[in-house]
Amino acid sequence: MKTPNRSAAAATAVAALAATFTVASTPLAASAACAPDARDLLMTYQPADHTVTDASYFPARLTLANGDRRCALAGGWTMYFSSVRQPAAVLTGAAGDIARKQLADQGLSVARADRAQSGDFYALKPTATFRPVAPGERRTIDMNIELWATHKTDGPAGWSIAYGDGKPRWVPSKTLLDPADPKQTKAFSGDVRPVQSAATRFAENTSGKRQLTLQQRILPQPLSATATGGTVRIGGSSPINAAAALRGEAGYLRSALRDVAKGGGAPISLRLDPKLDVDRDGKADAEGYILTGSGRGVEIVGTDRAGVLYGIQTLRQLIPATAYQVAGTGTVAVPRATVADAPLFGYRGLHIDVARHFETKETVKKFLDLMAFTKMNRLHFGVTNDEGWRVEIPGLPELTGFGSKRALDLPEKNALHQGFGSVNDLGRGDGIAGKPGDEKEANLGRTPAYQGFEQSMSNFVGKGSGHYSVRDFKEILAYATERHIEVVPEFNFPAHARAAVQSMERRYQRTKDDTYRLLDPADTSQHVSVQYYNDNLVNPCIPSTYAFLTKVVTEVGKMYADAKAPLNRFHLGGDEPPGPPPGWWSGSPACQKNPETAGKSGEQLADLFFTKWNGIAQKVAKTTAGWEDVTDPTRDLRLKNFAPLPWQNVWGWGREDWAYRFANEGTPVILAHATNLYMDLAYNKDPDEPGYYWAAYVDEKSTFTYQPFNVYANATETRWGGPFTPDPNWVKLTEAGKKNILGLEAQLWAENGKTPDIREYQAYPKLLGVAERAWNRRTPGTAEMLAAWDVFNNTLGQATFPLLSFYKPVGLRGKGVNYRIPLPGAKISGGMLTANVRNPGLAIEYSTDGVRWRPYTGPVRVGPTALTRTRSADGRTSRISPVGVAAWQSGTTYQAGALVTHQGEIFTAKGTSTGQAPDLSPRSWHLLQ
16 A cells, blocks of 8 residues: 555656666665565566577576665565566576576576466466566666567566565566667568568558548448438437337437437438338348438438447448537537448458456447447457456356456465456455556556557556446347347366366366366366466366356356347367367366267367357357367368358468368358457567567458458568568368358457557558458458558548547447557658558657647758657547657767667757666656656
8 A cells, every 4th residue: 555645746857767876886885674675666567689599599688677776675575576578597408508597697597486387377477596686777687588588568467576575566577679770670580571660651641631532532432322412310209200110229329310410300210111122133232221311301311220320330430530529519510411331241250359358348338339339240359368367157256256356365265366466456466566646657657648669558557357247238238239249158178277277177166066167176287278287277077168158158158148149159268278289188087087078089089079169159159169179170070050260361370271172161150360350469560569460460461361262362471571472272262162151350468468558459451451351341452552642641640549539438438549540651751741640530740859839731941850749639649759859879979859769769858968778867868758
C-alpha cells in the first residue's frame, strides 16, 4: 500500500530517477539492514547483438540502476519477471552452460520462479560473489536469451523484488530497442526485412487523394450504391414504421439515431421480404437488404432480420462524421440514394481471446457493436487457455475462484502464477506491493496513448485476473444476439488447458473428490508446450475428464438457453498439443490400465479424445469447430458436423494448402490463416509495434489483399522478408471446394493485448480489411488489387477513420475507437521536407524542435532535421517519425532545440547540452517519445 504523498510524487520521481545515477567504483557504506526502496530501482532491458549466434540465443543487456541515496543493493534478494523468450540459462546443452557461466561470473543466477517450474515466470538472484550495487550506481548485467527479440513486446516484463522472505514489490522497468542498430533489429542472418522508417513509408505511400463515389465510402463496399441527388433529414425522433418481428431492429435504430441527433425528421420504414433477390440471380439472398432514401423518407427492406440490421448499419455510415462529432439535438442529412447488398460468406468472424488477458463485458460489447457496424456476424469467444479460465461454471467454483486469477504465488495455492508480466492489473491482492497507482505512473510518468508500445505494458498493466459471472456471460450473449451475432464459445482442450487442470487439482486437494479431476497423478509423461508449460494437458483415459467436459457443456448450454441466444457451433480448441506425440500420456498408468486406451499411441489417444469431446459438445450445439490440429488432412480422423480452422499456413512450413485439401474433400472450412488474418501480429518491423511476428507481419494491406479462394496470391515473401514462390504442387481450390468455405475469421489473441486501447489498435484498421473480404462479393484479382487497394486507402482516410473517431457504440458509454494512426512517410532533400501518408484525408504535421507543430500542406523548408506525425479527426496523433535526425554522440555540444535519437527514443535539448547521453540526463533533455 502506497502512502498518499508517495503516490502523488511517484510518476515524477520515476521519470526523473535516472538523473541521480552516477557510476560508483566502490560500494558506499550502508547498514547491513539497509536495502533500496524498490521504487528507487530501475531495470532497463535492451537486446544487444543478434549476430553472436544464428537464431540460437542473443546477448541482452539489463541495466540495474540504484537510485536510493542511502542503501546499496547487496545480497538476499530475488527479482521476479516474466519473459516470452526463455533466458538461455534455463536451457540444456552448450547454450545453457554458456549462459549460466555468464551469469555466475556476475554473481547471479536465473531459474524458473514457481514451484511447478512451468511457464514464462523467472527469478533472478544474487550468489555469494555478487558485488553490491552502490547508491547511485548503474550496473550492467549481461544475460543470454533464446532465439531473438526484435520488438519491445518481446522483452521481459512485470519486475518485482523481494528481500529475504518479504513481500515482493514493484520495480519500475523500461524496455529499449534501437531501430537504427541492425544488431538489435536483425533477428538472424536470414532476416532481410527492413525496419520501417520515414523513408520506407514514403516509398510505400503510393495512394493519392481521390474523390470517392457513394459506393466507395461505405465499408464493406456494397454490391451497388447509386446517389439520386439531394438529401433527406432524419433524427432520433423520426417516425419508425416496423412490424412486430422487427421491434428489436427498430429499437436499435432509434438508439443509434439518438446518439447523433435527437430531433425529428423524415419517416423510416423497416420491412421484411423473404424473397428479396439483391443480385437478381433468381434466388433470395440471406442477410441481403435494399436501402432507399428519397423525399418521402428512408426505407430498408431485408431478406431477414439480419439483413434489416445491415441496412441500418449502412444508414449509420451515410451519416456524416461531423454529425457524430457534434451529436446535436436537431436532424442529420443523409444522401438520397439506393443501396443494394448481400454478403459473400455466411460466416464472418472475429476471435477474441480473453484468457491470456481478460477484458470486461463492456469492452467485449464494444467490439460486438463494431462488428455489427461492419456486418460481421460471428464472435469466436476464447474464454479458456493455460493462463486463465474466464466463465463461471455453477458447481465448479474453483475454475474462477482459482483459475481466473493470477498472482505472485509461487506454490500457486490461491491463483495461477504471474504470466506475460501481468497479475491483477494495477489492483491489489495479487502478492505484489507498491504497484503503480495508475497507467501514467506505470508508463514512467507519461500518459500512455497506446499508439504502439508503451512502457506501462512492462509495468503490470494488463488484466491477468478476471472472469464473467453467469449473469455477465448471458448479458454478453443477449447483446450479441440483438446484433445478429452468434457467439461461438471455445473451451480449449486437451492442451492449453492448464487453468482447468490446476483448478480441478485444487478442487481435488480440497474435497478428495476426483469426479472432475483432469490428470492422472501417476503420469510420468514429459512434454513442454510452445509457451513452456509442462502441466497443461488433460488426460483422455480417465472418465473424470469427460465428466468435467459434460458438466461444462451442460452449464454453458443453459446460459445460452436463458439468454435466448443461438448456440449453433461449439469450438473444441485442440491446438498446439505439446510434443512430441509419442510422449503424449505414454507414462500414464491410467491409459495403460483402461481397456479402451491400452496400447494406443499418443495420436490415437488424441483422436479418441476429440471424437468423444465432439460428441459431448454436440449435445448442446448442432455443429462444432476446432483448430486444424484436430483433424490433419493427411490422416484419417474426421469428426461429424465439425469444421476445422486452418491457421498455420506460414509459407514454407508445409501446411499452406490444408484449407483447400479439407474443402476439396467435402469438409466445411473456416479460413483463419495466420499470414493474413491474425490481428495480434505486429503491423510491421518497427520495434514499437506491439505483437508477435512468428507467421508474418500483418497490417490492413494483408487483410484487404487476402484472396479467400486463392490464398497463394499472397505468398510472395517469407516471414523474414526474403522472396518466396508458391509451390506448384500445392492443392488448388476446386469449384466444388469453394462451396465448402463457410467463411473467414480474424484472430485477436491476447498475449500482448494488455489494455482495451491496445486491443483496438491491433484490430483497427486490420479488421476493416477482414470485413471487406468476408462480405464484399467482388474480391479483386491480383491484376485488380492495386487499384482496389488505392480506393480502400482513400475510404479509410476520408470516410471510415473519421466515423470511428467519433463512433458511439449503441447502448454503451464512451465514444471513439483507438484505431492505429499511420505514421507519415517523409524525406528531406536540400533542406526541403516532403511528406505523405498511407490514407489520404488524414492530416500531417511537422516540427523542427518537437515543441511547435505545424500543419503540413506541401513541401516546406525545415533544414537538415524534422519530426513528422499524423493527426486524426479527433485530434489524436500517431507516434513521432524523425526525418534526418542523427543518433546522439558523446562529446558533441547540442544547442537548445536540437533533436537527437538515442536507443530508439527521441529527445530535444532543453539548453546547451553535452556529456551524458539523453536517457541519463533528463534535466538537459526532453523525451518526446
